[in-house]
Amino acid sequence: xLGQFQQTNIRIEIEATEAAIRKSLLxxxxxxQWMLPSGFSQGLPDELTEGTxxxxxxxxxxxxxxxxSVEANTLELLLSQGIDGFHRWHxxxxxxxxCLEGVSPLPLGLGHTISLLxxxxxxxxxxxxKS
Numbered sequence: 001x002l003g004q005f006q007q008t009n010i011r012i013e014i015e016a017t018e019a020a021i022r023k024s025l026l027x028x029x030x031x032x033q034w035m036l037p038s039g040f041s042q043g044l045p046d047e048l049t050e051g052t053x054x055x056x057x058x059x060x061x062x063x064x065x066x067x068x069s070v071e072a073n074t075l076e077l078l079l080s081q082g083i084d085g086f087h088r089w090h091x092x093x094x095x096x097x098x099c100l101e102g103v104s105p106l107p108l109g110l111g112h113t114i115s116l117l118x119x120x121x122x123x124x125x126x127x128x129x130k131s
Contacts, residue, residue, distance in 0.1 A: 003105040008112045011097040016123040018073065021091040024123060025075055034122035035115065048075070058082065061106065082106060 014021065024030045028044045041055040052067040061082035068086075069076040075089040085102020096119070100112045 003103045005101075005103050006108040007099075007101045008109045009097070009099045010112060010116050011095065012116055012120060013095050014120050014123055015094065015127060018091060018093045020123060020126065021096055022073075024119060024126075025089055025091075026070065030122075034118050055081075058106065058111070083108070 016024075024034060026048045028040075028046055028048065031048075032040055035056070039057040044054050045052060048067050048070065050067055050070050053065065055062050055064050057063075063082040064080045065087075066078040066080070067075070068078050073091055077087040079085050079087060079102055083100075083102040083104040083106065085100070085104070088099045090097045096116070098112065098116060100108055102108065
């Protein structure tokens with residue numbers, strides 16, 4: 001893999017319940033809404049479960065995801081191709097923490113920050129629509 005080893009950890013406060021955060025990470029329809037701009041492989045199940053594999057494109061670069069573990073408050077993904085590494089999510093009521101490590105030519109810190117801000121905006125909009 002060409003690129004350099006990069007590591008980024010972000011924890012943010014989000015005005016959302018643990019259940020809403022979990023659903024936004026595991027429900028594929030919701031994941032596609034906030035994880036823009038990117039394309040996803042076809043044929044994904046409604047919800048990510050252990051053993052699910054999918055490809056996501058960031059521009060012309062494909063990143064393969066393998067769902068290694070899904071627990072009550074944790075999602076762990078192994079990454080390959082455009083990023084060789086892992087992405088680990090932890091969450092609870094009002095917060096989310098994400099750790100991304102890998103070798104990649106992509107600027108992981110920037111992409112990681114944009115993804116979490118996009119998730120925060122998505123969950124805030126969902127809360128506004130419900131009220």
